[in-house]
Amino acid sequence: xxxxxxxxxxxxxxxxxxxxxxxxxxxxxxxxxxxxxxxxxxxxxxxxxxxxxxxxxxxxxxxxxxxxxxxxxxxxxxxxxxxxxxxxxxxxxxxxxxxxxxxxxxxxxxxxxxxxxxxxxxxxxxxxxxxxxxxxxxxxxxxxxxxxxxxxxxxxxxxxxxxxxxxxxxxxxxxxxxxxxxxxxxxxxxxxxxxxxxxxxxxxxxxxxxxxxxxxxxxxxxxxxxxxxxxxxxxxxxxxxxxxxxxxxxxxxxxxxxxxxxxxxxxxxxxxxxxxxxxxxxxxxxxxxxxxxxxxxxxxxxxxxxxxxxxxxxxxxxxxxxxxxxxxxxxxxxxxxxxxxxxxxxxxxxxxxxxxxxxxxxxxxxxxxxxxxxxxxxxxxxxxxxxxxxxxxxxxxxxxxxxxxxxxxxxxxxxxxxxxxxxxxxxxxxxxxxxxxxxxxxxxxxxxxxxxxxxxxxxxxxxxxxxxxxxxxxxxxx
Amino acid sequence: xxxxxxxxxxxxxxxxxxxxxxxxxxxxxxxxxxxxxxxxxxxxxxxxxxxxxxxxxxxxxxxxxxxxxxxxxxxxxxxxxxxxxxxxxxxxxxxxxxxxxxxxxxxxxxxxxxxxxxxxxxxxxxxxxxxxxxxxxxxxxxxxxxxxxxxxxxxxxxxxxxxxxxxxxxxxxxxxxxxxxxxxxxxxxxxxxxxxxxxxxxxxxxxxxxxxxxxxxxxxxxxxxxxxxxxxxxxxxxxxxxxxxxxxxxxxxxxxxxxxxxxxxxxxxxxxxxxxxxxxxxxxxxxxxxxxxxxxxxxxxxxxxxxxxxxxxxxxxxxxxxxxxxxxxxxxxxxxxxxxxxxxxxxxxxxxxxxxxxxxxxxxxxxxxxxxxxxxxxxxxxxxxxxxxxxxxxxxxxxxxxxxxxxxxxxxxxxxxxxxxxxxxxxxxxxxxxxxxxxxxxxxxxxxxxxxxxxxxxxxxxxxxxxxxxxxxxxxxx
Numbered sequence: 001x002x003x004x005x006x007x008x009x010x011x012x013x014x015x016x017x018x019x020x021x022x023x024x025x026x027x028x029x030x031x032x033x034x035x036x037x038x039x040x041x042x043x044x045x046x047x048x049x050x051x052x053x054x055x056x057x058x059x060x061x062x063x064x065x066x067x068x069x070x071x072x073x074x075x076x077x078x079x080x081x082x083x084x085x086x087x088x089x090x091x092x093x094x095x096x097x098x099x100x101x102x103x104x105x106x107x108x109x110x111x112x113x114x115x116x117x118x119x120x121x122x123x124x125x126x127x128x129x130x131x132x133x134x135x136x137x138x139x140x141x142x143x144x145x146x147x148x149x150x151x152x153x154x155x156x157x158x159x160x161x162x163x164x165x166x167x168x169x170x171x172x173x174x175x176x177x178x179x180x181x182x183x184x185x186x187x188x189x190x191x192x193x194x195x196x197x198x199x200x201x202x203x204x205x206x207x208x209x210x211x212x213x214x215x216x217x218x219x220x221x222x223x224x225x226x227x228x229x230x231x232x233x234x235x236x237x238x239x240x241x242x243x244x245x246x247x248x249x250x251x252x253x254x255x256x257x258x259x260x261x262x263x264x265x266x267x268x269x270x271x272x273x274x275x276x277x278x279x280x281x282x283x284x285x286x287x288x289x290x291x292x293x294x295x296x297x298x299x300x301x302x303x304x305x306x307x308x309x310x311x312x313x314x315x316x317x318x319x320x321x322x323x324x325x326x327x328x329x330x331x332x333x334x335x336x337x338x339x340x341x342x343x344x345x346x347x348x349x350x351x352x353x354x355x356x357x358x359x360x361x362x363x364x365x366x367x368x369x370x371x372x373x374x375x376x377x378x379x380x381x382x383x384x385x386x387x388x389x390x391x392x393x394x395x396x397x398x399x400x401x402x403x404x405x406x407x408x409x410x411x412x413x414x415x416x417x418x419x420x421x422x423x424x425x426x427x428x429x430x431x432x433x434x435x436x437x438x439x440x441x442x443x444x445x446x447x448x449x450x451x452x453x454x455x456x457x458x459x460x461x462x463x464x465x466x467x468x469x470x471x472x473x474x475x476x477x478x
Numbered sequence: 479x480x481x482x483x484x485x486x487x488x489x490x491x492x493x494x495x496x497x498x499x500x501x502x503x504x505x506x507x508x509x510x511x512x513x514x515x516x517x518x519x520x521x522x523x524x525x526x527x528x529x530x531x532x533x534x535x536x537x538x539x540x541x542x543x544x545x546x547x548x549x550x551x552x553x554x555x556x557x558x559x560x561x562x563x564x565x566x567x568x569x570x571x572x573x574x575x576x577x578x579x580x581x582x583x584x585x586x587x588x589x590x591x592x593x594x595x596x597x598x599x600x601x602x603x604x605x606x607x608x609x610x611x612x613x614x615x616x617x618x619x620x621x622x623x624x625x626x627x628x629x630x631x632x633x634x635x636x637x638x639x640x641x642x643x644x645x646x647x648x649x650x651x652x653x654x655x656x657x658x659x660x661x662x663x664x665x666x667x668x669x670x671x672x673x674x675x676x677x678x679x680x681x682x683x684x685x686x687x688x689x690x691x692x693x694x695x696x697x698x699x700x701x702x703x704x705x706x707x708x709x710x711x712x713x714x715x716x717x718x719x720x721x722x723x724x725x726x727x728x729x730x731x732x733x734x735x736x737x738x739x740x741x742x743x744x745x746x747x748x749x750x751x752x753x754x755x756x757x758x759x760x761x762x763x764x765x766x767x768x769x770x771x772x773x774x775x776x777x778x779x780x781x782x783x784x785x786x787x788x789x790x791x792x793x794x795x796x797x798x799x800x801x802x803x804x805x806x807x808x809x810x811x812x813x814x815x816x817x818x819x820x821x822x823x824x825x826x827x828x829x830x831x832x833x834x835x836x837x838x839x840x841x842x843x844x845x846x847x848x849x850x851x852x853x854x855x856x857x858x859x860x861x862x863x864x865x866x867x868x869x870x871x872x873x874x875x876x877x878x879x880x881x882x883x884x885x886x887x888x889x890x891x892x893x894x895x896x897x898x899x900x901x902x903x904x905x906x907x908x909x910x911x912x913x914x915x916x917x918x919x920x921x922x923x924x925x926x927x928x929x930x931x932x933x934x935x936x937x938x939x940x941x942x943x944x945x946x947x948x949x950x951x952x953x954x955x956x
Contacts, residue, residue: 005498005502008498008501008567009498011567011571012494012497012498012567012570012571013491013494015571015574015575016490016491016494016574018575019490019574019575019578020483020486020487020490022578022579023486023578024483034587036587036590037590038808038809039586039590039593039594039809039812042590042591042594043594046591046594048594048595048598048831049598050598050599050602050831050834050835050838050839051835051838051839052838052839052840053838053840054835054836054837054838054840054841055835055836055838056836057567057568057836060568060571060832060835060836063832063835064571064575064832066591067575067579067591067592067595067828068575068579070590070591071579071581071589071590071591071592072581072587072588072589072590074579074580074581074588075578075579075580081588082582082588084580084582084822087578087580089486089489089490089535090535090538091577092490092574092577092578093489093490093493093538093542095573095574095576095577096493096494096497096570096573096574096577097493097496097497097542097545097546098573098777099569099570099573099574099777099829100497100500100501100553100565100570101500101545101546101549101552101553102552102553102562102565102777102778103549103550103552103778104560104562104778108517109512109514109550109905110550110552110559110560110911111549111550112514112515112517112520112548112549112550113520113524113544113545113548113549114545114549115517116517116520116521116524116526117526120526120527120528121528124528140618140619140622140820141618141820141821141822141823142821142822143819143820143821143822144618144819144820147819151667161666161669161671162666162671162672163671163672163673164671164673165644165647165649165665165669165670165671165673165674166643166644166647166669166671167646167647168645168646169643169644169645169669171643180821181821182821185795185819187643188639188640188794188795189629189667189668189819190667190668190669191639191643191644191647191668191669191670192643192669193639193640193641193642193643193644194640194641195641195642195643196643291822293822299576299577299580300580300581300582300822300823300824301822301823301824316666317663317666327914330516331516331517334517341621341622341625341663341667342618342619342621342622343619343620343621343658343659343660344562344619344620344621344769344771344778344779345619345778345779346778346779347778350545351577353526353528354538354541354542356528357528357529357532357533357538357541358532358533358534358535358538359532360528360529360530360531360532360533361528361529361530361531362530362531362532363532427587433588436805
């Protein structure tokens with residue numbers, strides 16, 4: 001380092017300047033949130049090739065500039081496409097420090113501070129959920145946390161699988177038909193099979209119907225199967241629905257099943273006195289998925305699996321540590337690797353902790369409540385526009401709606417096409433990046449409010465543009 | 479951002495300065511590589527608590543300083559403890575940019591540049607391995623890549639498991655008794671069971687014995703089982719052994735088994751004309767684990783799973799994408815999420831690509847060859863010291879040795895204790911962070927050469943200190 005330190009400091013400073021400019025620019029209404037280019041076009045614009053000979057540190061700068069230029073501006077308040085948006089300075093600082101002080105979380109001796117920070121985070125998350133003597137771990141994403149929830153349940157029901165394998169699998173898991181697709185991946189990976197994941201009917205708000213759940217459980221028992229796991233959702237991906245946890249827990253308790261809650265999107269409502277009722281009954285769960293990279297604005301990936309009963313995680317994973325790694329010393333009870341599916345594990349705790357320190361519980365409460373206010377504003381706007389139809393009255397921050405043509409003779413199929421056109425045209429123009437989904441044969445536009453910088457004026461402009469595009473598109477089909 | 483931009487720029491600059499100082503300091507021979515503190519002591523020194531009220535950006539700085547102060551200096555050439563060491567400026571820059579331009583890798587539309595970069599990396603890794611028409615994906619660690627290798631094999635053998643689950647598992651997997659413990663976690667997770675992971679005997683160099691493998695396969699077939707997977711290792715964790723791939727492939731081909739190679743530690747020898755013979759036969763594998771955060775010096779985590787036959791990864795994972803996410807558009811063939819176990823996935827490709835651009839193939843070749851030179855130097859030193867005994871002649875960068883007392887009447891048990899003492903005293907002093915392991919009832923000290931900044935003088939000092947400590951400790955027991 002000695003002889004290159006000036007060069008190192010220079011390039012680091014230049015890149016930091018680029019980053020600050022990038023973030024600043026992305027807040028500018030005139031910056032395109034996306035410049036969609038096909039893979040072929042983009043390939044021509046970038047020098048992706050890896051060569052025999054290296055380049056200098058200074059030569060990395062134009063590569064980094066191109067990277068930023070062609071990246072989607074997810075930090076913009078007009079990035080409404082996914083369940084995250086915006087940026088967090090403490091989070092970026094956390095990643096900078098974590099990558100420079102590069103270590104792994106498997107043992108306390110190589111990650112003493114990060115281990116204590118992670119334990120503090122887990123304890124605070126568990127407190128919010130209502131797991132006073134719970135445990136948990138930061139994991140590689142919400143899908144991974146859902147997998148681990150199901151894995152813990154499988155271990156509790158058939159612990160012998162760890163040694164013997166699944167000799168005659170009769171396990172059946174239940175989620176709603178609105179649940180995240182990661183449950184399907186989990187049944188595949190765990191050897192349970194997707195046919196043994198029952199997708200229980202949801203009601204018109206997208207909430208799992210507890211009586212339907214009970215019927216499915218009874219049916220499975222009748223078929224000689226072993227119901228073991230129910231995955232409820234707090235904030236579904238498309239509609240933002242919160243399953244009714246007390247009613248579901250009544251069923252899981254009656255039949256002795258494991259209750260997992262996927263709170264990847266909705267968990268942070270727990271910060272708000274006003275809205276935490278959406279998660280009433282969270283303490284009745286056995287395990288819980290929490291993504292801090294969604295509503296809490298920490299850079300991706302920042303996820304945790306939380307488990308009510310201490311010991312299950314390490315029981316499910318343990319017995320496979322090896323003595324070159326997990327030494328028996330005074331701090332060995334702090335070796336988080338013993339309850340992990342990973343060996344080397346990145347420090348995700350620091351960025352999360354810095355964000356939480358910065359915002360405080362109250363900051364997160366304000367963030368959540370501000371976004372609910374924006375959701376209410378959006379809903380009011382939608383109600384006032386006869387050419388825009390709200391699909392369901394949202395309980396959360398997913399606003400699903402569609403454009404309804406002025407001409408009432410237009411077919412359902414064409415209405416879908418018009419809504420697709422609107423969305424695609426918004427993206428093509430780079431004004432706004434917003435997503436669509438299909439729900440009960442309807443193409444709907446899904447507005448996600450995750451960025452605390454979104455203002456009422458942004459929503460005004462969004463709906464105006466949607467109406468303009470809708471009218472334009474409608475003309476094509478008449 | 480506008481009104482806080484000066485504050486933001488200030489804190490970012492201050493943190494960057496701290497980072498540069500930290501890296502500079504960690505290269506200093508007088509800086510302790512570790513200041514081991516118990517969890518209780520450290521808790522007292524840090525303010526870990528999360529509060530109702532937040533703090534200012536400026537107040538984050540002392541927290542970051544404490545974090546760096548009490549972190550292990552893994553960037554130091556005296557961090558010899560794990561399979562990574564040192565630091566890489568392009569890697570740190572990559573993480574800074576990735577966290578600021580925060581996105582997820584599941585679809586091309588939100589990660590266009592990162593997707594193309596990842597594909598370029600995968601293609602180059604496959605070229606090195608000898609998978610000309612292979613596929614691959616960046617994953618969450620070497621353990622995860624080993625899991626996915628076994629998952630692909632399971633899917634190839636019993637594709638119906640995806641839908642039906644494991645109805646009557648007879649699958650048997652084989653690794654050497656020196657293989658990584660992640661295979662045990664994989665058999666647990668996949669429902670195969672750890673009793674169905676056969677740990678085949680290794681020879682005195684730690685290499686899997688192909689004839690023993692064949693005997694075990696024959697035995698399993700005789701028992702009515704279904705052998706399906708062999709996990710070979712390129713660079714074992716303790717001894718650095720490379721399994722003989724051509725001989726193992728003869729067996730896997732004869733019995734039609736999937737051959738996975740765990741190259742997490744050893745794969746980068748492929749950059750060196752001089753040493754790539756260690757991985758001769760890599761093209762005979764079906765899948766391959768590659769960690770760029772070990773020998774290639776990219777910040778953690780940076781791992782890839784590489785698969786020889788295109789299509790297996792998505793076949794194993796697919797059929798579960800949902801239309802709110804994976805839209806059918808002109809770039810949909812670039813949606814990497816369809817072959818991933820994750821949904822949201824961090825951009826690990828950028829840091830890796832910037833490192834590779836910077837070093838070039840030749841830079842990595844030089845890095846690998848320089849470390850082999852250091853290994854040779856260490857071995858020569860060990861041979862010249864009658865009180866130090868090399869456990870095996872290393873083929874790679876793991877130098878396993880132990881202190882042998884001057885007094886020849888000291889028991890085997892006490893010799894183990896002396897070696898433990900030496901290691902613990904080195905850590906306590908903060909001079910050097912080095913690991914130990916037990917191998918055939920002997921405690922050995924494991925020197926890992928992963929940091930290209932290690933000089934001959936560093937090794938001279940290391941062994942001198944070990945001899946001094948050994949003599950001191952020996953006196954205690956006589």
